[in-house]
Amino acid sequence: xxxxxxxxxxxxxxxxxxxxxxxVYETRDTTYYLFWYKQPPSGELVFLIRRNSFDEQNEIxxxxxxxxxxxxxxxxxxxxxxxxxxxxxxxxxxxEVYTGANSKLTFGKGITLSVRP
Amino acid sequence: xxxxxxxxxxxxxxxxxxxxxxxxxxxxxxxxMFWYRQFPKQSLMLMATSNEGSKATYxxxxxxxxxxxxxxxxxxxxxxxxxxxxEDSSFYICSASRSVPYEQYFGPGTRLTVT
Numbered sequence: 001x002x003x004x005x006x007x008x009x010x011x012x013x014x015x016x017x018x019x020x021x022x023x024v025y026e027t028r029d030t031t032y033y034l035f036w037y038k039q040p041p042s043g044e045l046v047f048l049i050r051r052n053s054f055d056e057q058n059e060i061x062x063x064x065x066x067x068x069x070x071x072x073x074x075x076x077x078x079x080x081x082x083x084x085x086x087x088x089x090x091x092x093x094x095x096e097v098y099t100g101a102n103s104k105l106t107f108g109k110g111i112t113l114s115v116r117p
Numbered sequence: 118x119x120x121x122x123x124x125x126x127x128x129x130x131x132x133x134x135x136x137x138x139x140x141x142x143x144x145x146x147x148x149x150m151f152w153y154r155q156f157p158k159q160s161l162m163l164m165a166t167s168n169e170g171s172k173a174t175y176x177x178x179x180x181x182x183x184x185x186x187x188x189x190x191x192x193x194x195x196x197x198x199x200x201x202x203x204e205d206s207s208f209y210i211c212s213a214s215r216s217v218p219y220e221q222y223f224g225p226g227t228r229l230t231v232t
Contacts, residue, residue: 043210
């Protein structure tokens with residue numbers, strides 16, 4: 001069975017600090033996808049990134065970067081120079097690849113990030 | 118592209134009544150739609166998966182007679198909460214998926230309050 005663990009529950013930082021959100025996953029499949037979503041107070045999920053299990057390259061998008069390490073089953077997310085607008089709940093999720101459209105997403109419990117001015 | 122809408126965004130209903138939530142994929146055809154429930158300060162929990170024209174597949178512990186799902190077309194799925202009770206108050210989120218590229222597009226959610 002799939003499992004996603006986000007051990008951190010709440011993180012509070014001061015604006016401009018860097019912050020890393022941890023994600024550890026478990027799956028018996030060799031082919032899978034990992035995701036990060038942001039959920040601001042409005043509630044709507046915002047897609048941040050998808051990474052497939054064969055692509056271990058780290059990715060950077062502006063102030064966001066992701067570190068995928070299969071050896072430790074981790075997919076960590078770093079926000080550089082955090083801003084107040086980054087305050088939200090962040091979810092890591094895992095999808096096995098069955099028939100594509102029917103792939104279920106398993107979510108971690110989420111990390112509440114508060115960025116103080 | 119890949120926009121999913123939900124209606125209504127908020128609904129308040131009295132205990133014992135039924136409420137219907139619509140989920141629409143606006144600019145693509147969704148072969149599969151998913152329904153999630155999220156209680157305050159908790160994660161998203163998958164309730165059911167529905168494919169157009171077939172019966173929904175419910176997750177363990179979800180009452181299919183209480184949460185009726187209809188996926189009548191490739192752009193519309195509905196979730197009806199029947200005989201709602203205060204414990205059904207929650208944030209309901211739908212998502213829609215195309216076969217490729219294995220990504221779910223989420224709706225903005227519906228906040229249900231049962232009084």
